[in-house]
Amino acid sequence: MKTLIVIREADYGWLTPLFPGVHPLVMPICNKPFIEYLIDFSILAGSTAVRIVSDGPLNDVERYCENGSRWGIDISYASILVDDDLDAVMDKNARYCSEGRMMVTSGFIFISYEKKHELKPFVAMAPAGTLLRGSTGSLLLTGTPENVGEVREPAPCSLVELDSIGSYYRLSTEILNERPSPYVLPGYSNEPDCHIGRNVVTSKGAEIIKPVIIGNNVQIMKGAVVGPFAVIGSNVIVDRESTVSNSMLLDNTYIGENLDIVGRIAYGNILIDPASGVSIAMEDRHLLSGMKRDGIFGLGLFRYLFHAAVSLLFILLLFIPYLLLAPLLKIQGKWKNRTMTFQGVQQGKNVIVVRPSIAGEGVLSGLARSLSLDRFAMLFSALSGRVAVIGSFPVEAGRHQEAATSVLMPGYRPAVFSYAEAEDWPVNAEDSSIVERYYAVHGSPVQDMVLTVKAFLNRIHAQDQP
Amino acid sequence: MTVNEKKCKGITIVSLNGSLDAASAPGVLNSSSALTDTQSIVIDLSGVDFLDSSGLGCLVGIARKKREQGGDVRLACLNEKLRKVFDITRASRLFDIYDDAEYAAGTAAKK
Amino acid sequence: MSCLKETSQFVFDCSSLDFIDSSGLGTIVSCLRKSLEHNGDLKLASLGPQVTMVLELTKAKRLFAIFSDAAEAVNSYVTGRKA
Numbered sequence: 322m323k324t325l326i327v328i329r330e331a332d333y334g335w336l337t338p339l340f341p342g343v344h345p346l347v348m349p350i351c352n353k354p355f356i357e358y359l360i361d362f363s364i365l366a367g368s369t370a371v372r373i374v375s376d377g378p379l380n381d382v383e384r385y386c387e388n389g390s391r392w393g394i395d396i397s398y399a400s401i402l403v404d405d406d407l408d409a410v411m412d413k414n415a416r417y418c419s420e421g422r423m424m425v426t427s428g429f430i431f432i433s434y435e436k437k438h439e440l441k442p443f444v445a446m447a448p449a450g451t452l453l454r455g456s457t458g459s460l461l462l463t464g465t466p467e468n469v470g471e472v473r474e475p476a477p478c479s480l481v482e483l484d485s486i487g488s489y490y491r492l493s494t495e496i497l498n499e500r501p502s503p504y505v506l507p508g509y510s511n512e513p514d515c516h517i518g519r520n521v522v523t524s525k526g527a528e529i530i531k532p533v534i535i536g537n538n539v540q541i542m543k544g545a546v547v548g549p550f551a552v553i554g555s556n557v558i559v560d561r562e563s564t565v566s567n568s569m570l571l572d573n574t575y576i577g578e579n580l581d582i583v584g585r586i587a588y589g590n591i592l593i594d595p596a597s598g599v600s601i602a603m604e605d606r607h608l609l610s611g612m613k614r615d616g617i618f619g620l621g622l623f624r625y626l627f628h629a630a631v632s633l634l635f636i637l638l639l640f641i642p643y644l645l646l647a648p649l650l651k652i653q654g655k656w657k658n659r660t661m662t663f664q665g666v667q668q669g670k671n672v673i674v675v676r677p678s679i680a681g682e683g684v685l686s687g688l689a690r691s692l693s694l695d696r697f698a699m700l701f702s703a704l705s706g707r708v709a710v711i712g713s714f715p716v717e718a719g720r721h722q723e724a725a726t727s728v729l730m731p732g733y734r735p736a737v738f739s740y741a742e743a744e745d746w747p748v749n750a751e752d753s754s755i756v757e758r759y760y761a762v763h764g765s766p767v768q769d770m771v772l773t774v775k776a777f778l779n780r781i782h783a784q785d786q787p
Numbered sequence: 788m789t790v791n792e793k794k795c796k797g798i799t800i801v802s803l804n805g806s807l808d809a810a811s812a813p814g815v816l817n818s819s820s821a822l823t824d825t826q827s828i829v830i831d832l833s834g835v836d837f838l839d840s841s842g843l844g845c846l847v848g849i850a851r852k853k854r855e856q857g858g859d860v861r862l863a864c865l866n867e868k869l870r871k872v873f874d875i876t877r878a879s880r881l882f883d884i885y886d887d888a889e890y891a892a893g894t895a896a897k898k
Numbered sequence: 899m900s901c902l903k904e905t906s907q908f909v910f911d912c913s914s915l916d917f918i919d920s921s922g923l924g925t926i927v928s929c930l931r932k933s934l935e936h937n938g939d940l941k942l943a944s945l946g947p948q949v950t951m952v953l954e955l956t957k958a959k960r961l962f963a964i965f966s967d968a969a970e971a972v973n974s975y976v977t978g979r980k981a
Contacts, residue, residue: 380874398870399886400879412894416887577920581957592951599947607920608955 322444323370323417324363325425326356327410329403330377332429332457339486339600340571340588344381345429346373349571350489351496351552352507352516352536354385355431360392361504362432362478366424366444370395372417374410376403411463421464428458431481431492436503438477453480490586490595493552493569497532506534518555536572577607627766628710631773632703632737635710643697646689655681656689663708663715663735671718672735674702691781699737711743711773712736738776789834790818798827798892800863804834807842815845822849825856827895831888833864838872847881861895863888906938907975911968913944918952930961939963943971 333345347354363371379398389396445467453460500513508516514532527541530548536555544562551565554572563580571588586593589611593600604610650656658677665672675698679686703710712734788811791802799821850860863885873879885891930940943965953959965971
């Protein structure tokens, strides 16, 4: 069997103004994009191929679903015109639909199902025609049914209409509450109503109350209370003493200190009341803001001057040791100059810096490493403002080209020293990103200077330990 | 760019092969009278491996002329690459796009 | 707050206020504090849905007596009725 998912711009027109920039088909419902639920359902119903058909753009959907190999099925895409009826849609996909039985979902609908009932035989045996119908869409079958065995109880699935922000919110809450959930939700879960993603940092004194689902790269600060009924997306910070309950925080949202998010949907800098549909947009350091990448120095010229001054200080400090040690190590062959290309603040804009490697066990190499002489040349890049003196551990260009947007966290700022080094965190992209992001949001020039010195000292200290 | 024609249920299916760009687009119009007369046609794009804005403009031009004179143009068999071009440029809103050229001709004949 | 010399009882009519951020909120809260210092009060009236949302978000809603319109708020000073 094959599945045709037909969805029109008019079906989800209500959603676009509320969530600008997000394609409704990849809108997360409990941290899982909407379309994935439909794909899961199609697979459980016995489909080997899914075609997504729309009169609107599908490139965002395609970027997420690709060719379906992730699910072990074929996913293809097709365009239709605004006033094509279902017959015209079938005509336009005649070749795809030519192999007999088809399942067609039409409209912005969610199909809920239970784990205990098997969908496949039920769908296989159901007669052609409309299986489920709602005011915003339907599920129908074409072609002759198969006889696979005994008759089962009536439809193990039902249709949920998505026609307002309220219905979207209710659906998420219901899925979170359904235990054990038939929908495989993303994240680690050792109890049915608690799903936690990768790299979730909960500070001392923070509280998480089930049921809750949390995405990747999330920081919950001291005294914050998350849950019950909280859906937290990826790249989210809930700052000190704030509470989030009966709410959804979508990806890339920063919730300031001392706030109450109760019965709300927050998306970047937008706060929505799902009951009334009222929304406000604010970009406020103290309340909520979208976690986006801003200029190389978030705080402008002042911060740049500060970084330049600090790097100048380090250049003066390290000038003599550099002059003494570098030529010696070069002669010994332990000092190798490498030119490296790092991803800049803006995607696609790379920064080229000299970052030598210092090999060997000797006293001299150890001394050079502990004085961070390998970063000496990079200090000049900081002086000219191409990199920051403290910020993120630079990501090599090209290494994460595919997933650059998701790997580079908001606030990424390639730098000589990284915040992670200052905090003595393990330097690997996954773990350090969170501390870097924290400072990207909370940092101030003075703190930057303190942390630069701290990072420098940490590196000296690190050399003392074998 | 090569252009082939065949009849199917009284409708001409014009198959384009190669790249449809600024260099080849003007030649396409001259290579087949079916593209410029008033009859409805189906353009089979399965052999087109490259399409740029001039190529797209050429297709839109053919469709506009035909529609003004009561005919129609249907497109068929877009490959992955072309479908992405149509999606991003929103040109998919301007055409009826089928996944089977002969089926498209069949439904066009019934109209 | 020169009008503090004349009175310490205020009503802010917010019917035309459609947006407020943290600094705006800070100003209103400091007005409230000054009024309270002078044994008065600051009551809010005719809050729009957006402004209400910000007040709920920041827990500032519980600091203020809130009325549906300005006249009611003014009356409450006379009658001593709670919101």
